[in-house]
Amino acid sequence: MKKNILSLLIILQAFSCKEKKEELNLTKGLYIANVTIISTEDGNYDPYVGHLVVEKDKIIYIDRKEPSISGIFEKLDGTGKFIVPGLIDSHVHITEVQGMLPHHMEKYPELTKEFNEQMPKSYLYYGFTTLINLGGISEEQIASFNLQPIKPDLYHTGNSGASVANGYPMNFAPEQYRFEAAPNFIFMESEADNIPVKFDPANHTPKAVVDRIKNSGAIAVKSYYESGFRGMSKLPVPTKRIMNELLDESHSNGLVLTVHGNSLEAHSFLAEVGVDVLAHGLWNWEKYKDVPVDSLPLEIRKTLDLQIQKQIGYTPTLTVIAGEEALAEDTFLNQPELTKVVPKKLLEWYKTEEGQWFAKDLFSEYNAEEVHEIYGNIQAHAMLALKYLSDNNALILFGTDTPSAPTYGNQPGHNGYWELKLMEEAGVPLNKILSSATINNAKVFHLDSSIGSLNKGKKANIVLLSKNPLKEIEAYNTIEKIIIGGKLTKREDLEAKK
Ligand SMILES: [Zn+2]
Numbered sequence: 401m402k403k404n405i406l407s408l409l410i411i412l413q414a415f416s417c418k419e420k421k422e423e424l425n426l427t428k429g430l431y432i433a434n435v436t437i438i439s440t441e442d443g444n445y446d447p448y449v450g451h452l453v454v455e456k457d458k459i460i461y462i463d464r465k466e467p468s469i470s471g472i473f474e475k476l477d478g479t480g481k482f483i484v485p486g487l488i489d490s491h492v493h494i495t496e497v498q499g500m501l502p503h504h505m506e507k508y509p510e511l512t513k514e515f516n517e518q519m520p521k522s523y524l525y526y527g528f529t530t531l532i533n534l535g536g537i538s539e540e541q542i543a544s545f546n547l548q549p550i551k552p553d554l555y556h557t558g559n560s561g562a563s564v565a566n567g568y569p570m571n572f573a574p575e576q577y578r579f580e581a582a583p584n585f586i587f588m589e590s591e592a593d594n595i596p597v598k599f600d601p602a603n604h605t606p607k608a609v610v611d612r613i614k615n616s617g618a619i620a621v622k623s624y625y626e627s628g629f630r631g632m633s634k635l636p637v638p639t640k641r642i643m644n645e646l647l648d649e650s651h652s653n654g655l656v657l658t659v660h661g662n663s664l665e666a667h668s669f670l671a672e673v674g675v676d677v678l679a680h681g682l683w684n685w686e687k688y689k690d691v692p693v694d695s696l697p698l699e700i701r702k703t704l705d706l707q708i709q710k711q712i713g714y715t716p717t718l719t720v721i722a723g724e725e726a727l728a729e730d731t732f733l734n735q736p737e738l739t740k741v742v743p744k745k746l747l748e749w750y751k752t753e754e755g756q757w758f759a760k761d762l763f764s765e766y767n768a769e770e771v772h773e774i775y776g777n778i779q780a781h782a783m784l785a786l787k788y789l790s791d792n793n794a795l796i797l798f799g800t801d802t803p804s805a806p807t808y809g810n811q812p813g814h815n816g817y818w819e820l821k822l823m824e825e826a827g828v829p830l831n832k833i834l835s836s837a838t839i840n841n842a843k844v845f846h847l848d849s850s851i852g853s854l855n856k857g858k859k860a861n862i863v864l865l866s867k868n869p870l871k872e873i874e875a876y877n878t879i880e881k882i883i884i885g886g887k888l889t890k891r892e893d894l895e896a897k898k
Contacts, residue, residue, distance in 0.1 A: 423468050423470070424453055424455070424460065424461055424467055424468065424469045424470070424471075425469075425470050425471045426453070426455050426469060426470070426471035426472055426473040427455070427456070427471055427472055428455065428456050428472060428473075428886070429453060429454060429455050429469065429471060429472060429473025429474070430453070430454040430473060430474050430476070430860070430883065430886060430888060431451070431452075431453050431454075431467070431469055431473050431474070431475045431476065432451070432452045432453075432454075432476045432478045432483060432862075432864070433451050433466070433475060433476070433477055433478055433479075434449060434450075434451070434477060434478050434479045435449065435450070435451075435452065435476075435478025435479070435481050435482065435483050435864070436448070436449050436478070436481065436482045436483070436868070437449070437450050437452065437462065437482075437483055437854060438482055438483065438484045438834070438868070438869065438870060439483075439484065439485055439838075439853045439854035439855070440834075440835055440838075440839055440853060441839060441853055441855070442839075443831070443832075443835045443839070443840075445831050445834070445835075445870060447482075447868075447870065448464055449464070450462065450463055450464045450465075451463060451464075451465070451466055451467055452483065452854065452862070453467055453469065453473075454860040454862075454883070454886045455886075456886050457859060457860055457885040457886040457887075458857060458858065458859060458860055458886065459854060459855065459856055459857065459858050459859075459860050459862075460856060460857075461856065462854055462855065462856055474888065476864070476881070476888075478864065480866075481864055481865065481866055481880065482864070482865045482866075482867070482868050482869065482875070483854065483862050483863065483864050483865070484527075484834060484838065484854075484862075484863050484865065484869060485838045485839075485851065485852055485853050485854050485861060485862065485863070486527065486528070486529025486530060486552075486838075486851065486861030486862060486863055486882070486883075486884065487526075487527045487528045487529065487530070487798070487816065487837045487838065487863065488528070488529075488530040488531075488532070488798065488837055488838060488841040488842060488845075488847075488851065488852065489523070489528050489530070489531050489532070489798060489799055489800055489802070489816055489837070489841075490532045490534075490658075490677075490715060490797050490798065490799040490841045490844075490845060491532065491534050491658075491679055491680075491715050491717060491799030491800060491801045491802075492523075492531045492532065492533055492534070492799075492800060492801070492802045492812075493533060493534065493535050493801070493802065493803060494519065494531065494533050494537070494541070494545060494554070495533070495535065495536070495537050495538075495541050496803060496806070497511070497512050497515045497516070497746075498515070498742075498803045498806075498807065498808050498810060498811055498812075499746075499749075499750055499755060499758065499803075499806060499807060499808030500512070500806060501806055504754075508749070510745070511743070511745055511746050511749060514743040514745065514746065515742075515743060515746055516544070516545075516548075517548065518741070518742070518743050518812075518896045518897075519812045520545065520548045520550065520551030520552060520812075521548075521550060521551075521894040521895075521896075522740075522741035522742075522811065522812035522813035522814070522894070522896070523551075523552050523812050523813045523816070524550065524551070524552055524813070524882050524884060524889065524894050525740060525741055525813045525879075525882075525891060525894040525895065526741075526813035526814065526816050526817045526876065526877075526879070527816075527863040527865075527876060527879050527882060528552055528813060528816050529552050529553060529851075529861035529863070529882065529884050530552055530553045530554075530555070530841075530847070530851055530861065531552045531553070531554050531555070532555045532556070532557075532619070532620065532799075532841075532845060533554060533555070533556040533557065534557055534561075534620075534622045534658060534679060534799075534801075535557065535560075535561055535569075535622060536558070536559055536560035536561060536581075536582070536584075537556045537557075537558075537559070538559065539616075542554065542556065550884065550887070550889060550894075551884075552884065553851070553859075553861070553884075553885075555618075555619045555620075555845070555847070556616075556617070556618055556619070557613065557618045557619070557620045557621060557622040557658070558584060558612065558613035558616040558617075558618040558621070559583050559584060559612070559613075559616055560581070560582040560583050560584045560585070561582070561584065561621075561622040561623060561624060561660075562584050562585075562586055562606070562609050562610070562613070562621055562622065562623040562624075562646055563582055563584075563585050563586065563623070563624050564585070564586045564588045564591070564624075564636050564637065564638045564642065565579075565585050565586065565587060565588050565591040565594065565595050565604070565636070566578070566591050566594050566595075566635070566636055567624060567626070567635050567636045567637060567638070568624045568626035568628070568635050568660070569624065569626075570582045570585060571632070571635055579595070579596060579599055583612070584609045584612060584613060585604055585609075586604055586605070586606060586609055586638065586642055586646075587599070587601040587604035587605065588636060588638070588639070588642065590636065591636055605645075606642060606645035606646045606648075606649050607645065607649050609621075609646075609649075610646065610649035610650055610653055610655065611649075611653070613655065614653040614654075614655060618655065619655065619656065619845055619846065619847070620650075620655055620656040620657070620658050620676075620677075620845060621646060621649075621650045621655050621656070621657050621658070622658055622659070622660070622679070623638065623643070623646055623657065623658075623659045623660070623675075624637075624638075624659065624660040624661070625637050625638060625643075625659055625660065625661040625665075625666040625669055625670055626660055626661065626662075626663075626666065627663070627665065627666075629684070637666075637669075640669075640672075640673060643659075643669075643670070643673045643675065644673055647673060647674070647675055647676075650676075654846070656676045656677060656844065656845055656846065657675045657676045657677070658675070658676060658677035658678075658679050658713070658715075659675045659677070659678060659679060660679045660680060661678055661679070661680060662680040662681065662682060662683055662684050662720075663682070663684035663685075663686055664682065664684065664685055664686045664688070664699065664700060664703065665686065666684075667682045667703050667704075667707070668703040668706075670712070671703055671706040671707045671710065671712060672706070674710050674712065675712060676712065676713060676844065677712065677713035677714075677715060677797060677844060678707070678712060678713065678714050678715060679715050679717070679799065679801070680715060680716075680717045680720065680801065681714065681715065681716040681717055681718065681782045681785060681786055682700065682703070682704070682781075682782070682785045683721060683778050683779070683781050683782035683785070684778070685697070685700060685781050688700060689777070689778075689781075690777075693777060693780035693781065693784065694780075694784065696784055696785070696788055700785065701788065704785060704788055704789055704792075704794070705792075707789070707794060708789065708792050708793065708794045711794075711795045712795065713795050713796075713797040713840070713844045714786075714789055714794050714795060714796055714797065715796075715797045715798070715799035715801075716782065716786045716796065716799075716819075716822075716823060716826070717799055717800060717801040717804065717819070718779065718782055718783065718786070718819055718822040718823065718826065719800050719801070719802070719804070719809075719810055719815050719818050719819045719822065720801050720804040720805075720810075721775055721778050721779045721782060722775075722779065722809070722818065722822060723803065723804060723805075723807050723809030723810035723815060723818075724762065724775065724804070724805060724807055724809060725771060725772065725775035725776075725779075725809070726807070726808075726809030727758060727759035727762060727763060727807055727808075727809055728759070728763050728766070728768045728771035728772065729768065730768075732809065733747065733750055733751055733808070737814060737877075738811060738814060739896065739898065740814075740895045740896060741811055741812060741813050741814045741895075741896055742811055742814075742896055743896050743897065744896070744897070744898055750808045755808070758805070758806050758807055758808075779822075782826075783822075783825065783826035783827070784826075786823070786826045786827075786828060787826050787827040787828070790826075790827065790828040790829070790832055791827075795840060795844070796828065796832060796836040796840065797836055797840050797841050797844060798816075798819070798820075798823075798833070798836040798837035798840070798841060799819075799841075800815050800816050800818075800819045802815045802816070803815075817876055817877055820833060820837070820873055820876050821873050823836070824873040830869060830870050830871070830872075830873065831870055833869075833873070834869055834870065838852050838853065839852045839853050859885060860883055860884075860885060860886040861883065861884055861885065862882075862883040863879055863881075863882055863883075864879070864880050864881040864882075864883070865878050865879050865880065866878040866880055879891050882894070
């Protein structure tokens with residue numbers, strides 16, 4: 401008898417749900433009707449045609465059933481179109497002008513100003529509605545980015561990375577400024593003689609540094625394991641004790657520890673420690689650098705296996721390699737797509753003798769063919785590692801490292817689309833590429849309560865495309881509209897001025 405009443409109740413409830421249409425009274429609404437919704441919470445996609453309603457900056461309704469709406473709202477007919485959550489790039493640097501050093505920026509304030517005004521729009525142009533700045537950023541830089549009329553949501557890792565004293569990337573700054581320029585450097589006993597005495601070691605312990613980073617409003621701590629590249633002398637790297645302390649302190653402050661590293665030595669060290677995120681892929685195969693491009697040495701596989709087992713976030717950043725290689729390519733700057741995201745005058749400056757400075761620095765002793773051979777080999781290894789990880793259920797995070805060096809080869813937004821294409825070329829399936837740029841990044845960086853998927857209560861960061869990104873990678877270049885915090889923008893309105 402009890403059971404009968406219960407089933408009757410369930411039937412009645414189901415019936416009343418059907419009868420009662422949800423009533424939405426909007427004051428500043430957006431209604432996207434009849435659109436194919438592509439979103440996931442767990443990596444499995446089950447696209448369906450449905451309806452999504454935004455009120456102010458939040459998603460308040462998402463369902464197969466048509467909602468009943470009243471009040472003030474804009475309606476978009478999504479028939480034949482697709483929506484995905486706004487894309488998240490978890491490795492960018494918005495503090496530089498691509499292809500320039502500080503002295504160039506000083507010499508050309510107009511170019512710098514135009515670039516900084518266009519840059520947030522360029523990210524949005526390719527659907528990137530959230531950026532995580534993985535390096536030093538000042539309060540002024542954050543404020544000036546946020547003053548732009550339309551921009552992605554910006555998260556950061558504080559005033560400077562947690563680099564060990566005199567290690568990467570502090571080593572790039574002249575000795576007399578480098579400590580001031582990296583206020584969150586870590587004191588290391590082996591470097592004691594090379595640290596000016598005015599810096600109190602007590603202010604540069606992992607705990608003191610992570611506390612400062614936390615207080616600056618950061619969501620993550622960026623650290624580095626880099627012993628040097630391109631003929632640099634051997635750089636100091638963190639000890640296991642330091643990296644473990646950084647990890648513990650980050651976690652006790654609710655922060656994520658993401659670490660630069662792209663060599664076998666770095667990846668195996670960081671996998672052993674069990675950091676949260678590897679900010680780059682494993683492409684520097686060291687003693688295995690000359691193995692055939694289709695063979696994965698056992699030692700490398702074991703490191704990748706450990707990363708898979710510990711579910712460490714792996715950020716391929718394949719455009720680091722491609723964006724440097726691009727400097728050897730005469731045709732790179734002539735791509736029509738670049739005119740949509742790079743101000744015209746800056747694009748012209750890149751083509752001048754002065755604008756070619758980094759290309760000359762890197763490649764004056766090589767011809768284009770030699771450059772492609774060297775970089776092609778490194779990229780093939782990077783892709784092979786990524787394919788192995790993807791095939792074996794690693795936690796892949798989308799990140800570009802835009803720009804990874806003072807190269808004009810990594811342009812805002814454009815570089816993200818390029819990275820997506822390279823991931824596909826490496827053999828990562830389209831569903832995994834989309835989740836890497838949405839829910840995976842959101843979860844790992846603790847942002848999933850507000851972004852990363854299309855769900856009731858989440859922030860309305862949405863991309864509307866005319867093609868299906870689970871069917872073809874080029875769909876990411878068929879964006880029609882971008883919704884950021886409920887604000888609807890047409891893609892063409894984000895283009896750089898001609
Ligand atoms: Zn970086």
